[in-house]
Amino acid sequence: MDFNDSPEEAAYRAEARKWLEANAPKKAVGGDDLEGGTKDTMPASKAWQAKKAAAGYAQITWPKAWGGPGGTPIQQVIFNAEEAKHPVPPNPFAIGLGMCVPTVMAFADEATKKRFVGPALRGEEIWCQLFSEPSGGSDVAAARTKAVRADDGSGDWIISGQKVWTTGAQFSNFGIVVVRTDPDVPKHKGMTMFWVDMGDPGIEVRPIHQMSGGSGFNEVFFTNVRVPDSQRLGAVGDGWKVSLVTLMNERLAVGGSSGAGWAEFMEAARGLTGLDGGPALKDQALREKIADWYVQAEGLKHTRNRTMTALSRGQTPGPESSIGKVVAATQMQDLANTAVEMLDQFGIINDPALSPLKGGFHASLMSAPGLRIAGGTDEILKNIIAERVLGLPGDIRVDKDVAFKDLPTGR
Amino acid sequence: MNFDFSEDQKFLKNEARKFLEANCPTSRVRKVLDANSSQEGATAYDEALWKAVAGQGWLGAAIPEAYGGLGLGHIELCAIAEELGRVVAPIPFASTVYFLAEALMLAGSDAQKAALLPKIAAGEVIGCVATSEGPGVLAASAIQASVSGGRLSGIKLPVTDGDIATHALVLAKENGQPGLFLVDLSAGVTRESLKTLDPTRDAARLTFDGAAAERLGGAGEGLSLLEQVTDRAAVLLAFEQCGGADRALEMAKAYALERYAFGRVIASYQAIKHKLADMYVKNELARSNAYYGAWALNTNAPELPVAASAARIAASEAFWFAAKENIQTHGGIGFTWEVDAHLYYRRSRQLSLVAGAPRVWKERLVSHLERRNAA
Numbered sequence: 001m002d003f004n005d006s007p008e009e010a011a012y013r014a015e016a017r018k019w020l021e022a023n024a025p026k027k028a029v030g031g032d033d034l035e036g037g038t039k040d041t042m043p044a045s046k047a048w049q050a051k052k053a054a055a056g057y058a059q060i061t062w063p064k065a066w067g068g069p070g071g072t073p074i075q076q077v078i079f080n081a082e083e084a085k086h087p088v089p090p091n092p093f094a095i096g097l098g099m100c101v102p103t104v105m106a107f108a109d110e111a112t113k114k115r116f117v118g119p120a121l122r123g124e125e126i127w128c129q130l131f132s133e134p135s136g137g138s139d140v141a142a143a144r145t146k147a148v149r150a151d152d153g154s155g156d157w158i159i160s161g162q163k164v165w166t167t168g169a170q171f172s173n174f175g176i177v178v179v180r181t182d183p184d185v186p187k188h189k190g191m192t193m194f195w196v197d198m199g200d201p202g203i204e205v206r207p208i209h210q211m212s213g214g215s216g217f218n219e220v221f222f223t224n225v226r227v228p229d230s231q232r233l234g235a236v237g238d239g240w241k242v243s244l245v246t247l248m249n250e251r252l253a254v255g256g257s258s259g260a261g262w263a264e265f266m267e268a269a270r271g272l273t274g275l276d277g278g279p280a281l282k283d284q285a286l287r288e289k290i291a292d293w294y295v296q297a298e299g300l301k302h303t304r305n306r307t308m309t310a311l312s313r314g315q316t317p318g319p320e321s322s323i324g325k326v327v328a329a330t331q332m333q334d335l336a337n338t339a340v341e342m343l344d345q346f347g348i349i350n351d352p353a354l355s356p357l358k359g360g361f362h363a364s365l366m367s368a369p370g371l372r373i374a375g376g377t378d379e380i381l382k383n384i385i386a387e388r389v390l391g392l393p394g395d396i397r398v399d400k401d402v403a404f405k406d407l408p409t410g411r
Numbered sequence: 412m413n414f415d416f417s418e419d420q421k422f423l424k425n426e427a428r429k430f431l432e433a434n435c436p437t438s439r440v441r442k443v444l445d446a447n448s449s450q451e452g453a454t455a456y457d458e459a460l461w462k463a464v465a466g467q468g469w470l471g472a473a474i475p476e477a478y479g480g481l482g483l484g485h486i487e488l489c490a491i492a493e494e495l496g497r498v499v500a501p502i503p504f505a506s507t508v509y510f511l512a513e514a515l516m517l518a519g520s521d522a523q524k525a526a527l528l529p530k531i532a533a534g535e536v537i538g539c540v541a542t543s544e545g546p547g548v549l550a551a552s553a554i555q556a557s558v559s560g561g562r563l564s565g566i567k568l569p570v571t572d573g574d575i576a577t578h579a580l581v582l583a584k585e586n587g588q589p590g591l592f593l594v595d596l597s598a599g600v601t602r603e604s605l606k607t608l609d610p611t612r613d614a615a616r617l618t619f620d621g622a623a624a625e626r627l628g629g630a631g632e633g634l635s636l637l638e639q640v641t642d643r644a645a646v647l648l649a650f651e652q653c654g655g656a657d658r659a660l661e662m663a664k665a666y667a668l669e670r671y672a673f674g675r676v677i678a679s680y681q682a683i684k685h686k687l688a689d690m691y692v693k694n695e696l697a698r699s700n701a702y703y704g705a706w707a708l709n710t711n712a713p714e715l716p717v718a719a720s721a722a723r724i725a726a727s728e729a730f731w732f733a734a735k736e737n738i739q740t741h742g743g744i745g746f747t748w749e750v751d752a753h754l755y756y757r758r759s760r761q762l763s764l765v766a767g768a769p770r771v772w773k774e775r776l777v778s779h780l781e782r783r784n785a786a
Contacts, residue, residue, distance in 0.1 A: 001486050002413045003706045009412055074412050266777075266784060281781070285773075291773035294780065295725045299696030302703050305414040313415075321690045377679075385691055386684035390664055393679040 028087035037090030044089040049123025075310040077359030107233035130177035169218035183405040191239030259364035333368035416441035424490040443501040447610035455613035465534025479529030496654030503572035509644035511538025539576035541567035556583035563624040573615030592624040609761035644721040646704035652726035659733035663740040697729035720776035734759040
């Protein structure tokens, strides 16, 4: 165990630090990183990504064959830690680079890979992941959006249906979409994956007005969208297997906690009146909570670091990395609510001009329900830990051997 | 950077596990438990296991070779601690190695080190820590025990391993200032066994009446020295707690996979699956904090007080949760004396309280963070 840099790592850190000092933005552009930013922050995000790519700091572990610098997982940890010290813009590229493009790289032909990987790396093109549907969020294999062969003998596919909760669809150039190609077989067997151009006729993106007020997520409607067979990823009927590759990468892509943390809470508590008229930071109940949050945050940080060590030893990190979001999302909600309650009656006010941290705690409070659901609900993630880490039995599935078209659907 | 045990350390850990599976099954632990729980005479510890552990060299794992130890380092000691925690070993390892040996290495004179460290490594000296004098959080102002002219008087309870220790670390006042004293227990002390939550570990009331006491460190440095020693012990105790918590989760999992209710194994119900997932999450957070603590301990990093606090808080929480929910997963059978679940429930309490309760450590952690953030 050595939490210090080796001489090579120290040199890499020094170099990264120097580069960031010279190149990182000095002023934040705003925008909620949880939602990947807004159209106002998008130019800054793209510019920053392009700079990083040119300097070899984007997707540090990507092999040279993909246009990456072929660095180590530890170098990525080092760069992330240093980058976090700068007010860099929101990152709308994480899903594309972490999940969609790796899926394309695993299943597409050489020409397709060559076409997409560079622009994605440089932030010129953004990708979204079209999995969830109104009929199935946790149950991805319940997808009803269908693709049928065109009747003109071209081999093209015609996609119709609706996706929902698609992060960043309104900014995306491309997406990967999982669709139903055979409703006569059980649900996991009748799906196929494609990549699509979000500009194609028949694709309509409608941002969702979230309870947080933001619109990071979207509904995406497909109306007779024609897609050539060359855009298929994996075999016909293998969509579920392909989506598992995507979701496997999700666990590595969905990383750190977001929103206000224990340090911001502590700072706020220092300046507020507590129970006995002194600073709220002296309230014992709040101090115990700060300790708990700190311990959780540190535990998550070092758990991520342990994953990186496993990666750098050539081991495959398993679904144990699923613990990150369960802990971070629950903590975000608890911390934000405790901060708001610490304000007492004043906590009712949600105004960046009046509320502490420019309304940061209030923003976290209103975003937290989404974080507990997006990318796998708390409950689904606990199932994943129970089944894939601990080896407990899967839930009883009444839909396993039934043809998709015969499944009861409810609303 | 490297956030895991090395291959050599993993080998050592694996060997320790094999050794303890052979030499410390719960049937051995229960001999101490049953003797201490019955009306007839008490068995304070498993002496044969203690000798066997000494034979493995573990007592001196972190003691320099010059003083008869293996001179390995604290990461190796952490690996051993985790394995001892897994099997709820009924021996005075923590008192002797995490407290007495650490205190001597930190603040002992050359003569004290030369006299005691080799004997600790050989299993001939057993240590104990005597700080508490009554219920409630330890407060310097309330300490009654006092040293005058090198002689200690006063009453300490509970003192873990107080019945069997040859030497004690005692917090006492000298000229009105708290000091940490090394006390030879061969004379000037009366010992009375105490009934405890965890009878697999010994505890006693020690009444000192003119026992010979040598101060460790400078005058008035007792509290800060005790804090430094306890920070070091906290990391090692956290590994014992991680070992116990992992074992409790394994027991719960094994039982849930073989117990049927309503026509299927109870491990197939989400109520149980999510409970075990919660245990896993807490255990992993504890392990990650403990690893950071191990590094800080091994390198004497300035982060040690914060890292040790975090390790102790996370490990106390994880072991408590795993121990109580292991019983719950077992249902009625888990509430019987015959099933081992209560050994872990008991040990989780012993380990959480022995070096200060979690709320004391939470306050300590936040005080450190306050100072760090103000600076």
